[in-house]
Amino acid sequence: MLLKEIQIAEIDLTDKSFLFSYPERTPLLIESIKTIGVIEPPLLYPGNKGYQIICGEGRIKALKALGVEKFLACVINEEKQPWELLYISLESNLFRGLNLVEKALFLERAEKIFPKEKIIEEILPKLDFTKHLSWYFFLKKVLALGPPYRELLIKERLNPKTIEIITDLNQNEKEEYYQLLISLHLTHSEQMETLEVLRDLQKREQRQGLLPEQIKNLLTIEDPNQRKKAFKETLQAIKYPNFLVKRTLMEDIKRDLQKKGLQIEFSPYLENKRININFDLKDIETLKKNLKTLERYGEKILSLFE
The missing domain is CATH 3.90.1530.10 (Conserved hypothetical protein from pyrococcus furiosus pfu- 392566-001, ParB domain)
Structure with a gap:
């Protein structure tokens, strides 16, 4: 040299x-x-x-x-x-x-020289991946990302687990989801949940486009905190369509029991049949009284989960 x-x-x-x-x-x-x-x-x-x-x-x-x-x-x-x-x-x-995009670009260069087997056996470990075909295809998916998504990925603002879903979207859907990410600054866990819910709704409604109108409209809210709050509520309403109907009954039950000295808490969107009940145990009579109260409200409580 x-x-x-x-x-x-x-x-x-x-x-x-x-x-x-x-x-x-x-x-x-x-x-x-x-x-x-x-x-x-x-x-x-x-x-x-x-x-x-x-x-x-x-x-x-x-x-x-x-x-x-x-x-x-x-x-x-x-x-x-x-x-x-x-x-x-x-x-x-x-x-x-190396960031993920650079590893994918190196794979692209290596494919012009090495057979796939050699890439998996020798190249992937050098890139800090295990010798598994799934990582080879993962990097191929990273390559398929356009520049806007690549920028998010290297800034760690894109959940790598969502890449496979994103690359299966058409160009219009990719643009819609990108605008959603930019507008709401979704966390990694929120990104995965959002994609899964939106894709499921799209299939159910057999609709063109990833975003339903109610979500497109809320993205115009100027205040970022209010925008994200409205989005979360809308997403959960989509994910749990019966929840809004039952929320009034749930709040009524909580309010009535609170007046009787009992605190009851449900899972956020009634996604599981689990409740927490708290009350002060003063004596055996208080216990009997509270158990009878819960028995009277039993059918109403169970109806929330139907």
Whole structure:
């Protein structure tokens, strides 16, 4: 390997054979290079149409943007096979930790050189995955994500478990769900629940489009807290369609029993037959009285779960 002065014009900037960095880091690197210069020289290999970039594309683009015409680079001066160069590129980047999109892009490069079996046996472990076909297909799904979803993923604002569902959506549905994510800032668990509920409703109603009108309308609410609150209530009403009808009866029961010294709590959306009852146990007579009260309300309570 040689440390050599290279003209930017000698580099084939269109050759992405060994490049998989994401997102574009040039703007950030411009400021860094202006301040402290290039700390680690880019790594190049002599190709048929000029030097191929093995590692350091962002640094080279930043230098070009700054008007630099030549710079010091490390040049591999031994003949290498494409698979060797790809491994060198990977090893040169592993120190910084790769995000999921970069791992998927590396898989895309590797598929042009290695058979699937070798990728599963050798490449996946290098990317911190187990040797299992499911991870291979998972990364293929990541590749299918468009730029907006890729940005959310690398910022950890997209639940990776939702990727398979998202990639099965049509373009219009993907755009609808993306706007939902941006508008509501859903947590990872909320994202999965939301997708499952919306897909189930879509199938039941045999409707085009992922979002029903009531959800589209609430996304126009200006206050973000009120918007998310309205969304949660609407989603639960969709998930538990009979709940709103029963909520009035539930509140009446809770209020009546509270007057009699009993506190009763139901699961949030009556999703399971579990209730908590609390009262002060003063003596045996109080216990008998409260048990009789609960017996009188038994049928009403059970009717909530029918």
